[in-house]
Amino acid sequence: MRSSILLFLLLFAGSARAAVSISAALNRTSVAIGEQVVLSVTVSGDQASLPQPKLPPMDAFNVYDSGRSQSLSFVNGHMSSEVVHTFVLAPRVAGKHVVPPISADGASAPTAALNVEVLASAPPPNVAASRPSAAPAGSTPRVSSGRARGNDVFVTASLDKATAKVNEQVTLTVRFYNAVQLFGDTRFDPPALNGFLSEDLPPVRNGMTNIEGRPYQYNEIKVALFPVQAGRMSIGSAVIHCQVARLGARGDDFFDRFFSMAAPQPVTVQSDPLVLTVEPVPTGKPADFTGVVGQLTASAQADRASVKAGDAVTLSVTIAGHGNIKSIPDPVKPDLPSLRFFATDSSVVLDKTNDRVGGSKILRTVLVPRVSGDIRIPSFSFSYYDPQRNSYQRATTEEIVLHVSPGAPGVAMGTTPSSPLIPGLTAIADDIRYLKSSGSRNPLSAFLTRLADLGPWHALPFLILLAAGGTDWRRRAAGADPKGRRFRAALSQADRRLEQAALAQTDAPRAAALVDEAIAAFVADKLDVPTAGLTLKTALEGLGALAHPPSEASLGLLKSAWDEAHLRRFAPGAAGTDARHFAEETRKLLKLLDSEIRR
Amino acid sequence: MKSFLVLMCVSLLSPLAMAAVEAASEARGLYDSAHYSEAAKSFASLASVHPDDAAIQFNLANALLKSGRLGPAIAAYDRAFALDPRDADIRFNYAFALRRSGEDLVPPGIPNAAFWVFTIFSERELAGLHWLAAWIATLLGAFIFSSRNLNRRQALIPWAVGSAAAWAMLGAWWMGLRLVLPTDRGVIVSAHAELRHGPGPNFGVAFTIPEGRRVRVMGASGSWIEVGVMKEGARGWIEALAVERP
Numbered sequence A: 001m002r003s004s005i006l007l008f009l010l011l012f013a014g015s016a017r018a019a020v021s022i023s024a025a026l027n028r029t030s031v032a033i034g035e036q037v038v039l040s041v042t043v044s045g046d047q048a049s050l051p052q053p054k055l056p057p058m059d060a061f062n063v064y065d066s067g068r069s070q071s072l073s074f075v076n077g078h079m080s081s082e083v084v085h086t087f088v089l090a091p092r093v094a095g096k097h098v099v100p101p102i103s104a105d106g107a108s109a110p111t112a113a114l115n116v117e118v119l120a121s122a123p124p125p126n127v128a129a130s131r132p133s134a135a136p137a138g139s140t141p142r143v144s145s146g147r148a149r150g151n152d153v154f155v156t157a158s159l160d161k162a163t164a165k166v167n168e169q170v171t172l173t174v175r176f177y178n179a180v181q182l183f184g185d186t187r188f189d190p191p192a193l194n195g196f197l198s199e200d201l202p203p204v205r206n207g208m209t210n211i212e213g214r215p216y217q218y219n220e221i222k223v224a225l226f227p228v229q230a231g232r233m234s235i236g237s238a239v240i241h242c243q244v245a246r247l248g249a250r251g252d253d254f255f256d257r258f259f260s261m262a263a264p265q266p267v268t269v270q271s272d273p274l275v276l277t278v279e280p281v282p283t284g285k286p287a288d289f290t291g292v293v294g295q296l297t298a299s300a301q302a303d304r305a306s307v308k309a310g311d312a313v314t315l316s317v318t319i320a321g322h323g324n325i326k327s328i329p330d331p332v333k334p335d336l337p338s339l340r341f342f343a344t345d346s347s348v349v350l351d352k353t354n355d356r357v358g359g360s361k362i363l364r365t366v367l368v369p370r371v372s373g374d375i376r377i378p379s380f381s382f383s384y385y386d387p388q389r390n391s392y393q394r395a396t397t398e399e400i401v402l403h404v405s406p407g408a409p410g411v412a413m414g415t416t417p418s419s420p421l422i423p424g425l426t427a428i429a430d431d432i433r434y435l436k437s438s439g440s441r442n443p444l445s446a447f448l449t450r451l452a453d454l455g456p457w458h459a460l461p462f463l464i465l466l467a468a469g470g471t472d473w474r475r476r477a478a479g480a481d482p483k484g485r486r487f488r489a490a491l492s493q494a495d496r497r498l499e500q501a502a503l504a505q506t507d508a509p510r511a512a513a514l515v516d517e518a519i520a521a522f523v524a525d526k527l528d529v530p531t532a533g534l535t536l537k538t539a540l541e542g543l544g545a546l547a548h549p550p551s552e553a554s555l556g557l558l559k560s561a562w563d564e565a566h567l568r569r570f571a572p573g574a575a576g577t578d579a580r581h582f583a584e585e586t587r588k589l590l591k592l593l594d595s596e597i598r599r
Numbered sequence B: 001m002k003s004f005l006v007l008m009c010v011s012l013l014s015p016l017a018m019a020a021v022e023a024a025s026e027a028r029g030l031y032d033s034a035h036y037s038e039a040a041k042s043f044a045s046l047a048s049v050h051p052d053d054a055a056i057q058f059n060l061a062n063a064l065l066k067s068g069r070l071g072p073a074i075a076a077y078d079r080a081f082a083l084d085p086r087d088a089d090i091r092f093n094y095a096f097a098l099r100r101s102g103e104d105l106v107p108p109g110i111p112n113a114a115f116w117v118f119t120i121f122s123e124r125e126l127a128g129l130h131w132l133a134a135w136i137a138t139l140l141g142a143f144i145f146s147s148r149n150l151n152r153r154q155a156l157i158p159w160a161v162g163s164a165a166a167w168a169m170l171g172a173w174w175m176g177l178r179l180v181l182p183t184d185r186g187v188i189v190s191a192h193a194e195l196r197h198g199p200g201p202n203f204g205v206a207f208t209i210p211e212g213r214r215v216r217v218m219g220a221s222g223s224w225i226e227v228g229v230m231k232e233g234a235r236g237w238i239e240a241l242a243v244e245r246p
Helices: A002-018 A254-261 A443-452 A455-480 A482-488 A490-503 A508-527 A536-544 A552-570 A579-596 B002-032 B036-049 B054-066 B070-083 B088-100 B112-118 B123-146 B150-180
Strands: A020-026 A030-032 A037-045 A061-075 A078-091 A095-099 A114-119 A143-146 A153-159 A163-165 A170-178 A182-189 A196-211 A214-227 A231-235 A239-244 A265-270 A274-279 A294-302 A306-308 A313-323 A339-351 A358-369 A373-377 A381-386 A391-396 A400-405 B185-188 B193-196 B205-209 B214-221 B224-229 B234-239
Touching (some): A020 A114, A030 A078, A078 A339, A153 A274, A170 A182, A214 A274, A294 A381, A294 A400, A443 B123, A455 B123, A482 A490, A490 A508, A490 A579, A508 A536, A508 A552, A508 A579, A552 A579, B002 B036, B002 B054, B054 B070, B054 B088, B070 B185, B112 B150, B123 B150
Parallel strands (some): A163 A274, A294 A391, A306 A400
Antiparallel strands (some): A037 A078, A061 A078, A061 A339, A095 A114, A153 A170, A170 A214, A182 A239, A196 A214, A313 A358, A339 A358, A381 A391, B185 B214, B224 B234
């Protein structure tokens, strides 16, 4: 048992050591002074986070970090990762040199030593020894500063432009001139670059030039600056600390030079500070603009177009061009329920050709189709500002279609694979439910909806209620005061009899009887007495005794009308025969009395 | 004669009905072939003709969501939900879309039970019930007033009182529905919408708000409206075009 545990531990330790490996390569084995060689260090392993390589000291070279790129792959469920670190080596000394072994934490073994032969170069006079400057021949910097010419040593600093947009590249060039021999170490204090993101533009260039007839050796350092805010931005002084021989102090012969070299003088020189005007990007920026400035393109590709559900596919989105590549944001993952996305890995490969910072940013995402069928991965786009076109541009990738065939049962990964909704069913992906058909509304809902839409018709039941309530009130009021009701209805009751009398004009006695009854009933209603037994005398007395009696003239007319009615009724031959006229005259009289008599 | 009239009506209406069926079929075909933007346009034209059809609003919302327009999709789901809140599919998809904007179906500050109770009926169904109770109560009252039979009156009074109580209760229910689905609600339909301290670009940006977030419209000034964000309890001014009123 103990031996098996020991064996396991040994195996495990062995596999852990083998988990990370490192290798190195040069793009050339022979290089001249002023040229450069690219060192690629590859660290790979079966883990997402790989260690940094540890570069040993390389005295024969100036070493510049030129970026890294990472790739991630899944094969048969096994993940492997690889990071390539790129360094630029600028040789300083001619001869045969060795790049020592490079190690990394966890790596089983360091890289092998690499041989490089550096050839001496003879730079032509007045021409930089290294690669030519990015600035066109004959062009002058827009902003520059430096010490007065004529000194043994001096420093200049310049910018390639006086104004720039936020996040647009500005190249700072610092040149150190020396017309005398330098001793010991020369120290360079870079200028303060507050408010800028900076990117070195290796290598240090050097050469010979003539200034006012005096030969100078110069060393040139270039730095790409990306202003992060608008306004007048200051760039500090570049400072050089060195030790020089005073050639003119003792003469120009060999002995003077020999003794002056024996007593070097420390000297500190510095460039003048610079000011750069930084303008904001123009208005009207797109909604998705995040501040990226440059000239960029975007592309996307999957490592395969056909795949089985449950198998991994690597989707790569590459954004390339010129600008501050590092500031490009990661794209937003599309929300596709049919795909499961794993962590996105990004790598940046910088390209500083012709002193323009550019390169590419590659974002790789491992995704696994959950279901079969054609899955469309929508295009990704982002906005940036192009200072050359002076307008906002959009970089867009193409749509990608994955043809997914059914995978093996149980391979597809669901959203909650460990907790199936129903025993026997495995949730694959959440998505919205499918379309619905119109016209499936239930009858009650339809009835209620139509009822709600009746509009002004909803006033109808309230009007009915109002009418019924009013009628009921009137009925109740009448029942509570029968005397008053009879008093108020006296004229209408008389009217009915008088209308019958007007219609019965061919039967004069009957018409007269109806008029007689109408008058008697009217008076009886007004006095609230029985009609039977009411005589003309009692009627006139009763009316005269009322609180608001009719006028004497009206009473006289009433007496005449009543007498006329009696005469027509009981002695038809003695009275007039126009019954209709008599009924109408009587009605006018009763109406007059009704208006005069008050309760 | 009657059959002739029916035939005439059918012959007049059938071209319109056939056109609607064809348009719906075309929109579904576009959706099935994953042409979601075109499907959304077809469903939108159908919805403009039938604004009260919950199914069309639901289909429009589906197409909008599939085409990546979360804000307009949530607005369309909201309309579908207001028209037919008991429909399980509408509730499911509405909640699905709201989760993408960081919200739940139940608005913040509303108890779950209250939300489910007050959304049993749609707004128009509740209005129909409300008027039904009002008709019954008023007509029973009118019958009681006009009846001279005292016994009949006495028998009808409890029914009239009960229907009047139902009428009042439905009025309270209506207010509860208004609390859950206020008339001044809106949905952010613009990506990366910026809410400012005042009505105009001269005012600074107070905060940004994701597309699809539900808001309350609190005021207006020109082409700017003041909105309150229900979930975070913040308020600010935004261009009116960035908000859709369901």
